[in-house]
Amino acid sequence: MSAIDAAAGPRLRRRGRRADDVAGLGRVRAGVFVAPALALIGLFLVFPAVWTIYLGMTNYRLTGLAAANPEFVGLDNFASALTDDAFWHSLWLTLIFVLVSGVIGQTLLGFSIAWALRHVRGWAKSVIETLVLAAWVVPASVASFLWLALLDRRTGTLNALLGTEGTAWLIEYPMVSIIVFNVWVGTAFSMLLFSSALAAVPPSQMESARMVGAGSWQQLRDVVLPNIRGHILTNTLLITLWTFNTFTPYLLTAGGPRDESSILAVYIYTTAIPGGQLGMGAAISLIMLGINLVIALGYLRVARAASGGSK
């Protein structure tokens, strides 16, 4: 571990790529190393994905006449999705969900815990870290049930604690509920990533900052953040993608009431399975993929600009 942590310093002052191939792998052998993974991904990921793209251009359904003779409808599905208010509503909810629960909630809380615990040792740290991690590793079906029990209108623990008997949290505040739930589930990843990142910030730099009288806030801004910029981007990119695609909120609210918590992953499910419109579901999935792509490219641009500017 210490080797890794120590490595972070040099990594930031990375040299060019020509020196990378220290093991003498060569392109051919590298290809051999990559091939099995690519074959697996090609067969079980890319192939169904391409098929899904094709389905998105048909009126395919799982049952009924359109199952027997699906028709090629070209871009009709895309057109009707993009002119459907329900789609835009769902996209709007998704953006709020990703921004508030993922980018802001998980990242900030995860970073804050990592920052606060960076010098703490002993049981307090273990207890907090363990609980945060437990929320993350507990299977989604269990996690959602725990929250159903917590938020239940009649016998829920939260109502008992707050004295708000009869408040149906999942119905009155569906978006808030799934956002808080998602923060609870996903904070562990950011916490882990940032605690490694903080450990890798060169102590000497922190020390010099302190010597010149920098407060915590200044240390954070001037020393820590520039050092962990790469981690912040990794974190934000993965969190964004994962939050965009998470289906678990369905287990809490099923998208309801009245589609008030129908984020895109849920909207696709209700379109494709209970609604039966698999072709349309595939088309919306592709639109979602496109949005993810734009976001990812945006992050990479920021990353490039930032690293270009800092050197």
Added chain:
Amino acid sequence: MRRKLAAIIAGTATAALLLGACGNDGSDDPTDGGSEGSDGPVTLTITLNAIAGGKNAAEAAWIEDWVIPEFEAAMAADGTDVTVVFEPQGVDDEDYKTKISLDLQSGGGADIIGMDGIWVGEFAEAGYIQPLSAVGGSAVEEWEGWDQISDAVQNALSFNGERYGIPQGADGRVLYFNKDLFAAAGLPEDWQPTSWEEVLDAGRALAESGVAIPLQINAGTAMGEATTMQGLLPLLVGTGAEVYRDDQWIGGTDELRDVLEFYRTIYVDEQLGDAVLQQEAAGRDTSFAQFAAGEIGILLEGDYFWRSVINPAEGVGTAPMTNRDEVVGYTRIPAQEPGSGINGQDFVSMSGGTGRVLNPNSDNPELAWELLAFMNSAEAYEARAVDGLNITPRADVNAELLASDPMLTFVSDEVLPITAYRPGLAAYPEVSLALQEATEAVVAGDPVDDALANYADAVAGIVGEENVDNG
């Protein structure tokens, strides 16, 4: 240490793959064989959304403890070596439907498949299932059971006038009421409302006497088909309209407006019901528990509620009422006004039903039919009744068994003759969802006209403007 890690990874990989390979033993796809013919032992498979220790456990137990051994023995006596394998599921209906669709689409699947009657149309249109006689051969038409099953009940598993499966029961919807609460509100023990207004009057009297939830008529999307079957449709047929009639789907008609107005009166204007409950994920269960706890005055439910929910028998009811037979009354659902129901009826109901179909991909379709016929024989229903009484599709069995249960006799004698069925068409589930959304909007406080207009748009989008009757 280094080697160890690599070894651990390699070891778990091998072990897992080996375990995976073994785990597959004995569960080979039974329909893949194809070459078994008549010389070797034949394997037949049954898939139902029933599982020991979970959903429809009694049905699963009946399959495993009675159907399989009895059928295998009967076949062995005939000199045919048959093994019957039960592949239980036990999940949400939508997931189950997805799974059997995929099975059938890929040319696989069990020989006998359980399904909801309203799926028959879409499965038939997709080419996944075929009429029973096309699969099972001439023996199908000669089956003795058809004479015992009324046409209306047979219709539950039919499409375009052809039988696709055998229904496994019949059911009907009634109004349940709590006699204790009624007595306290000064209402009669033998209550029989003859119009919606009288139902509302009873609700008002209950509200006055302090009952928190006088009326529970399912609404909203969270309850799914329970909203349509135990709410909207029984009301709709009470106005004389039907969801599908003369090749037209119901649109934004006056009859539907009346139904939505009735919802509005209950949940918004007079607050005779719990509007939030309609949106809760487990709202229907909660309504069961509340009725059992004596908190609900009047509840529109199927006979399922009587036999499987408030049934006091040990381990049968999910919300048992020990004093069910004394406290719970039941009565027919009135039409909006006397004589305003479909066919000029004074009282109405809705029926649905699940059943079992033959898989056209079966390698042994004739034997599969024999098994299906065996599962629907009189003795099979009698064996099934040991674990709990249902209204069976067979008149001969009902005559013998139902006498012991006045409620089921009531449904069989008084409700089934006036009941109506949903259209077994592929578009139905989507139209049903649109109807649920309309009730949800009204219950949440939207104006009835808005909900009606949105519904009319939705249904036109599903089936096409030309197939909608907007009155």
Added chain:
Amino acid sequence: MTGEPLLPQAADAPGPRTAAPPPSLGRRMVRHYLSRVLFVVAMGLVLAFFALPMLWLVTAPFDADPSLTVGWPDWTLANFARIAENRYALGSLRNSLVLGLGTMALVLTLGSLAAYALSRVRIPGRDGLLYALLLLSSIVTGTAAMVPTFQLITQIGLINTQIGVILVLAGGVLPTVIFILKDFMDSIPKSYEESARLYGASPLQILTHVVVPTARPGLAFVAVWTVVQVWGNFLVPFLLLRTPESQPAAVLMYTFYTEGGQPDLRLLSAFSLVFSVPVIAMYFLVNRRYGFRFHGGIKS
């Protein structure tokens, strides 16, 4: 509830105090105590937030008559006996293990090979490829690709096999795994490999003897992450496996409901705990043994 707890100035309190001299002693003391109190309160809130939902999981399984409300249990172990009574429950946990460990092993092996090669050799378009796959993996694990996946697995004869499920799940998580591992390997100092090469080690030997041990925390992270993904997955095993004997716990858990959808709380609570313990235990084990670090960042 989410972002408010931790003010940065509160957080530095427990750190070694070697900072520049403060303006005055009194002010320093007040500030010190204030930040300490704030720190403790903030940590308490975080603790409560994460612990509250968990309370049900540790009390209800031991309660003779569990409800949705958390309460001091009426102690019993009878709920766990119900797991043994359910015909499929124990087998489903074993199936979950098979799927989880199988996918993990496959993914770690293929992922570290690929990540190492991608990290050390500049294959044209490697970054673009990696991001494209990362994005694709998000739709394929969803509902839209269900029909193609099912048809594919049927065609190659792996329907109703654990291997079919493992392959599909592995295909779904591999891009993310490679992405994370590559980041990790990028940060490993090259000097070890250089010296190993001087002693004549082959690239594969360098990978297994030098890189993998150094990347242990990253592999550990990926291993746990993969198992967590598989452990909770419902749709893929449900659709690809036919009999309840072969279904994993995530699928079986949904059968603990009655016809009306009412959860069997005794069975469900006990099973939830038993179902969650292996992944939590695995995290502890892996963490203790190999360290548990996520390392890396996007470089441009």
